[in-house]
Amino acid sequence: MRRRGPDALNVAFAVGLTLVGLYMLAPIIFVVVNSFNSASYNVFPPEGFSLRWYENALSVPRFRGAFITSVVVALGATAVSLVLGTMSARVLTRYRFTGQSFLRSFFFAPVLVPRIALGAALFLLYIRVGLYGGHLGLIIAHSLLGLPFVISIMTAVMYNIDRSQEEAAQDLGCGPIESFFRVTLAQLRTGLVVSAVFAFMMSFDELETSLFLVRPANNTLPIEMFLYVQEQQNPTLAALSSMLIALTVVLVLVLIPILKTQEARRMLARR
């Protein structure tokens, strides 16, 4: 395609993409603007500026408890899916065995199973085995959702590490375990960080599956927000959502230097 003067087509593309971008941003802009609204009901444009809904969001005890639950569960789910996912990826990339390609496809299955269905299934199971309503049940459920992402990212990263590199390290005097740390793990760092963020967000944001698995005492933050909006329509939720958005933005800003590396680009291209 020509890339010279700004002809009509180029202008049309630019305008079109900007509109799509606005379309994507609109809900976020709406919620952030609304969070500073002084009125106690949702109105747009806002009637005045106020921080009272932030104050309110931070002072509601059930939000505080739910936030802690969500963080604990998300950290747990991240740890489980990182460990299992990295080990699975190692096996998938280092060894040849029958059924390998089937297994690789199988590991993506949780992405395809509707979350509602997964929630219903786990509910029935948990009732029997006594996991219903506890943190552990949520951690297991969320790690199921995070695992496919971790496996696909870690598999892609490990494909790029020549297996003879660990042998080379041993040849140069490293023991087998030291070789793994100095050579392989050193190159997995980027993949682990990206996987961890994916797994964390997957869990922290989860609503549909979790709905089936919680008791009121250990509601996660998305569930509390869902319940809150059914009772009250003031901008407290908008303030809470804005804070979560800010948290995500900070995370992404931290990640950008990592995502800019060649390694990360290749890794994401593989998926």
Add this chain to the structure above:
Amino acid sequence: MTQQRAPGVAPAIELRDVTKRFGDHVAVDRVSLKIEQGEFFSLLGPSGCGKTTTLRMVAGFAYPDEGDIRIAGHVVNDVPAYRRDTNLVFQQLALFPHLDVFDNVAFGLRVKRKTSRSDINDRVRTVLQLVELGGLETRRIRQLSGGQQQRVAIARALINEPAVLLLDEPLGALDLKLRQQMQLELRTIQQRVGITFLYVTHDQGEALTMSDRIAVMNKGRLEQIASSEEIYSRPATRFVASFIGDTNLLDGTFLEMDGGDVIVDWQGLRVRASGGQRPPAGPIAISLRTEKVRLGSPAPAAQDDNVFDARVARATFIGSYLRYDLVLPNDRRITAQAPNDAARHWRDGDAVQVRWSKDSCVLLHDQQAG
């Protein structure tokens, strides 16, 4: 002389009846060889002949099922790679992409934690000079050309000053020109540092160019160990004769001795070979290098011990030489190579006289396979 071993006298590497099996497959079959200190020794053979397995056993990545491996006189059968005084230049190089050139080369010294920081600096710089990579210390591996990566791999191994440097077809990925250049450089480096090199390759030209001695392997067994020149001009077996260089194998039977020469009946033609000793009765083969067969009209010369009429079945222009497929009176074919500067070029169908000396005939006593 308190110990059994005598440093400097013991071979750098010694293999005694080394056997390695993978399931039912015998990858290495009773291989014995000695590599002297400071020698450039090549293991040459087709893929799957066991040469890489042999190398990996010397490196400590595979262990022999039977036999002993000694490095500088010590049996190292059960010593893992990271405790052996050998370093390997891998076929795929296996450089560390997350480290720069300096850190790759310094890896071995740092792991062993015996060298001070300033000594490491000095040694890395020295070895990088040796492989002509001075100034590229901070480059990433991906920023280097294939030839430069090659040099980093060699430097990374050499800096540890191993008793033996092992090289597993390290030039395989390079294009022909660069490859030939690196062959000569490797030879120069080896002579300069004086470290024993054990080089594995399937490329006969590479082995002939660089090696002091060559061991030819086939199907897990050693066929011959000899100098480059001897391997080429006095192959010991059919396999060595046909694997290295272009040769004609004339299968016949021993006829008689004639004035110290061996006369072989090659499917109806009498071929004279300088043999010396009377061969055992039965089948015998003659290896005749294609460049030793000369073409032309009769011009009597003392060394033309074998002269036959022939017909050119096909003449092929190769460039620096021409190849002639010739049909002899016994309906057998042989191939001849003539330099491009020969007075006359022959065409398909031409009648021509072929001649070769008895000294060009190498007698092979081993039977045809199958």
